[in-house]
Structure formats: C-alpha cells, structure tokens
Amino acid sequence: MLPRAFYAERPEVVARALLGKVLVRRYAGRRLAGRIVEAEAYLGMDDPAAHAFAGKTARNAVLFGPPGFAYVYFIYGMYYCLNLSCEPEGQAGCVLLRALEPLEGMATMAKLRGLAESVNPRLLASGPGRLCRALGIARETHNGLDATSRRSGLHVEDDGFVPAEIVVSARVGIRRAAEWPMRVSIAGNRHVSG
C-alpha cells in the first residue's frame, strides 16, 4: 500500500509515479485489481481545466484536503471518474485514473460492465468511465475515501513493475488548457484508451 507521502507531490509527478502501480478494490469479498497504464494530472487554481480552478466547493472539497484520498465525480449524467488527491493539505491537485490493465477479478469486472466473461480484457477498464464501472466505483460510495487506509477497500499497491517507457501527451476530452502535456501512459500498452 502506497503511503500518504507518495501523493504529497505535484500532480505531474504523482501521475507518472502511478503508472505501473496496481489499483486494488475490495468488492463483495473479492479482490479486483488492475495495473494503472494511463493517467492525467490536474493542478489547482492555476489549471483552467481542473475542477479546483473555481475554488473550493462542496463538490470538489476533497481536492483541497490531504493527499491520497479518492475524488469521485459524476459526469455526462452517466459515468463516474476516479481521481486521487495530491499535494499537501490546503493545496488542490489530483490525478485522474484513465485506464487499467486488468489483473485480478476479470470475471467480476465483466459482470459489472454488463459484458460477457469472454470479452477482450482491453474493453474492461480502458477509459475513466469504464474503469469506475468495472470496479464498481461511485461517488456515493467512494468519494472522500482514504486510499492509504486498508479499511477503505480501495488502495494502490507497488508490485515492483517498472514501465519501460512513458509517453506524455495532451489531456483528453477537455476544452480549456487542452494542449497541456499532462497525460501519461505506458508506451505500447494495449489497454490505454483511444
């Protein structure tokens, strides 16, 4: 389990460091796990694309709290997105988890996605909305959970895997500050979203 200090850095640093780590979710007694292969950094008040840009509200309060907490928001009336808060308390910033390479509990993930068990694992969690659905993550159940606490049922592990090469590119699906190079992914990994 990654310690709080891991998250107390700038979002660009944390995003890069999270690549290759394993996101673990305890679901109905089962272990759902996947390697983080794609992520995006969002800064605080200086980043026009960040939820924290307009200042602290009830919705984004987690971003201004201590590092290592889950920030889950609802988007497009249908999907959830999972972020992990960064920077020391009082300073906003987060990393959006965009894609996983499924490792454990793929049958359960497929079920949660409403797909056949035989589905190509590439389709299970490649995209922030898919990722949350595959792991059964919702704002109501996961926003504000401490990802450095074993009790929360959501945390990140280091299994020693080190990405050979990391690709930096523009963030996806945003209008403001869209050109900022704050998306990172593992080069050549088939589970990165399109």
Place this chain on the structure above:
DNA sequence: GGAGCGATGTCCT
C-alpha cells in the same frame, strides 16, 4: 475503422 450523435444528472452562470 472512423466520424457523428444521443443519453442523461449535476453544477455553475
């Protein structure tokens, strides 16, 4: 395989 588009809730102006 790629472009276009509708679904659909919450937050902010």
Place this chain on the structure above:
DNA sequence: GGACATCGCTCCG
C-alpha cells in the same frame, strides 16, 4: 440554459 475530465451505437467507407 449550457457545459461537462464519457461511452456505445449507428452509418458510411
């Protein structure tokens, strides 16, 4: 009323 850190479906080549 409009925007939104998305996805899956349709239609077209």
